[in-house]
Amino acid sequence: MAVKNAVYRRVYVWEFPVRLYHWVNAICVALLIVTGYLIGKPIAIEYGNEAYQQYWFGTVRFIHFVSAFIFFFNFLVRIYWGFVGNTYARWQNFIPWKKSQWHEIKEILKVDILQRDVGERISIGHNSLAGLVYFLTFLVFLFQAFTGFALYSSMSSSFFPQLFSWVVPFMGGDFAVRQWHHMFMWFFIVFAIIHVYLVFYHDYVEGRGTTSSMVGGWKFEREEDL
Amino acid sequence: MSKTPSFREQIERSGVSRRDFLRFCSYAAALIGLDAAGIPKVVQAFEKKPRPPAIWLHFQECTCCSESFIRSSHPIVADIILNQISLDYTQTLQAPAGEAAEKSKTDTMKNYYGKYVLLVEGAVPMKDDGVYCTIGGRSAIDILKEAAEGAALIIAWGSCASNGCIQAANPNPTKATPVHEILDKPVINVPGCPPIADVMSAVITHFLVFGRLPELDGQGRPKEFYSRRVHDTCYRRPYYDAGLFVESFDDEKARKGYCLYKMGCRGPVTYNACAVTKWNAGTSYPIQSGHGCLGCSENNFWDNGPFYRHLASFPGFGIETTADTIGTVVGVGALAGVAAHAITTNIRKRKLINKHIEESANNEKNKGEGE
Ligand code: HEM
């Protein structure tokens, strides 16, 4: 018996701003994790030099702060795009406020955790579970930005970081803010591991170009599902 | 009727020369941030202004704030200030005891209602109606509330009074509470365990000279002294920026005086003036003597241990476990998880994958047949 062949059409899901956001974000987060880890636990380098001859720790911190600003404003642009972008970029994708979204979350959990075969059609944009997880991730972005800029506010008298100085007394002092900021670095690391894996996994079991979609913007949908 | 001696006469009588007095005044002016033109103001304040009566209360504390204060760097600083405010009641320094002492306090509160200065050293236990600290048969809460009512100015000396310090450390058995959380009036917090003597003198001097509170930050601390971190003015900072760190207290790097960040120095999270004013007449401060900052003027510093490590221990996991330990375990767990998932995927989804491969092979075949 011959298998019935499906016909797939290409769909432009990720517009350029979304893809740009994604990769700028990925690079910033990678830099922030590496430099942040070094700030928390500087490596012991060997000591031929005197202090005035080198500035590596200062440079690490500088990279952290520059990436931090890019990370934050890039994120704001993404939020804006959530209101003006195409259907797949819209903010509604990230909050499961419809019954069908909760239904899809359950289906995806079955596919991802119980490794059941893909039964129903999975949304071509973010699936509902991914959307929800990204929403929680956005909250962590905000947390990390608020704690980060709060720490930064004591190193800078410029206007922007000062907006966050209230976070310090709110969280009980700089020490606490630093600890939380450090702890949440691990969220980003664990998120990155699982995120990259699940992209590959869904690419594999759905066969609709999940991985390459963030480069070219295209995904594929069965003709009868369009 | 003989006139009461002016303050100048009084200090001259007590053996302080005019020259010393003026030297003190310039010093005090510099401390509160006045330039040379401001010195006459200070001189005038100390010579002419009426002496505000002061009540100094001691609750849950170790008296290190008082000890610090009487060791102000200029030998006559504390002297002059103690003379300049008329300290009507302070358990540790006053001569009278018992009812006589209590009476001088009640008299001051009555006769100078709305005019006296209230200085508080120590935290106030709130649990069980405050029975854990009673003086003359009354609880600290009562005494504080009563004294605060008519006070023109309230200063919380030290970390105990400003943030609870060790009494309030976990599990805080007596529910030790800082002064500003008990009163609804403005309170100047001068944290530190103890606070720097010169900072204490300067806060009082500011009030005597200008007759009002110094500018305070969001946590009620005078901005003059608490707006910068120890780290920002630390002389070891160039080593920090250069990434040259002490790795252990007995290494070559410690001998060279590198930055103590990796030894758990709390300078980067501690707001205080230690690196500027230093201690004991400008002799030194902890970092200068080779020991990291403990963060003694910060909230909860006792609970942020261990002191000799950058990261605190992770709550609930024992002292050796930091956020990094937990993070590493979770991270490795996630890697192992996805690896296992990838393997089982290939086993469990063999049928599905085979179907896809067959589908694809069909396509090839169809093409070969010219569709
Ligand atoms: C993906 C996001 C981020 C990660 C993973 C991250 C990670 C870290 C880590 C691990 C530390 C070391 C904490 C310690 O143990 O002392 C740190 C420090 C710091 N981070 Fe971030 N961070 C992120 C975003 C930000 C943002 C958005 C800002 C905003 C300005 C920021 C500002 C800072 C500051 C000011 C410090 C303290 C640096 C110092 O005192 O030298 N971070 N970060």
Ligand code: SF4
């Ligand atoms: S010794 Fe402490 S306060 Fe001084 S530069 Fe190093 S970390 Fe900062």
